[in-house]
Amino acid sequence: MGLGHLSYVWLALIGAMFPTLMIVLVVMMPETPRYLLSVNRRNDAIRTVAWLRGPHIDPDDECCNIESNLDQQETMAWSEFLKPSIYRPLVISLLLMVFQQFSGINAVMFYTQSIFEGAGFRNGAYAAVIVGAVQVVFTCVCAILMDKAGRKMLLILAGIGMTVSAGTFGLYYQLKTPSGNDLSGLSLSSMIVYIISFSLGWGAIPWLIMSEIFPSRARGAASGIATLVNWTCAFIVTLTFSDMMDSLTEQGTFWFFGGVCFVATLFVVIFVPETKGRTLEEIEARFGSRSPIVKSIVSERHPLQDSDVEDEETGKE
Incomplete structure (x- = not known):
């Protein structure tokens, strides 16, 4: 069996060249x-x-x-995960990883060709190439913007874009009829907006935040746990995507992904701190002193008062 002009054997061999080169390097x-x-x-x-x-x-x-x-640095003991300065950033990091995968990105990427062919495009492979190119370009844009716009703002804007585009993609499937009213432009634009939004925020920033919110002594173990959760969720979503399309219908599946993106956006607004320009000590003090949601509200309304309270807490310690 071939894939275009390239057999699967050669495709596998070419794919194996890059991991082999990585091992050597x-x-x-x-x-x-x-x-x-x-x-x-x-x-x-x-x-x-x-x-x-x-x-x-x-x-x-x-x-x-x-x-x-x-x-x-002190030796890290597993009992330290009970401390607020460690379990709070761990919970935030784990939920960011869960939201990243249950937004449906891997299902969308793995099934891009079949999605577009089902949406009426004669050659879904070309659409898949377009989507991949868009992802590469806007991931580079994200790398430029994240230190200017801030991690939290990009996550919020990206979450809104993913929510809307997943909703309109579900709307396309809802309005599509066997007689073929031409809404293929809606499906293509929804997919591209979804990929742009993901690449600008939820693709890279959860991994960056994970590296910034953990204390140094806990970073190795906590990052390993978060990575395990991320790829476990990726496996679950990829495995169940076809069954979801059958049981929830196409529009229901994308509305489910849109709902996850909406909840993820609310989570970022309420719980995720901005790490841009913050030192590791400042971030650790934020998680260790008080609940992040209370601290965020107080710091936005009364920044001087919040600073005074921090000084009092430090003095008590």
């Missing part, structure tokens, strides 16, 4: 300076820093900074 990659210093290999750490930073940075000074941070 990873073997050649040096260990991180932080790890080398943690196992008392300071000379190797200095050489690695010099290779990474170039000739304009003093590698010995940077290693001293890393060592000072290592001295301050």
Whole structure:
């Protein structure tokens, strides 16, 4: 069986070339300076820093900074996940991952060709190429905008766009008739707006926020848990998408995804903090002192009062 002019055997071989190249390059990659210093290999750490930073940075000074941070870090125990400064960002990160996948992105991407062919396009493969190109372009746009517009604002705007576009895609299936009233433009525009919105916000930013809201000592374990949840949800959505289309109908499935996007947007508005321009210590203090929702409301209405309360809490500690 072939796929266009390329057999599945050659398609698999070409796909295997890139992981093989990655394995070779990873073997050649040096260990991180932080790890080398943690196992008392300071000379190797200095050489690695010099290779990474170039000739304009003093590698010995940077290693001293890393060592000072290592001295301050404590060994992470699993019981620390009961602390608000860790379980609150963990819950937020896990829910962001769940919302990211149950927005339906992997189902939409994996079934793009069949979706467009079902929507009346003669060659859904071309539509799938267009969707993939749009995703690449707007993911690059997201990388430029996230440090200017802020993570939270992009997530909110992207969630609104995904909610509306998933709703209009469901509307297309609702209005489509066997006699063929031509609404193919509605399906294509809905899909493109959905992909643009996802790429601008929910594609990359949940992963970035995950790396910014955890304390350093908890980041490895917490990030691993969040990644596991993300790909488990991806597996579930991809596995059940065809059954959802049969049981909920096409329009019901996309309205379900739109509902998830709406709930995700509300969640970001209420619970997710803005991490742009915040230090790790500020973020940890935010989660450790009070509920993020209360702290967000107070800081927006009375920023000076909120700062005074933080100083009082710090003094009590």
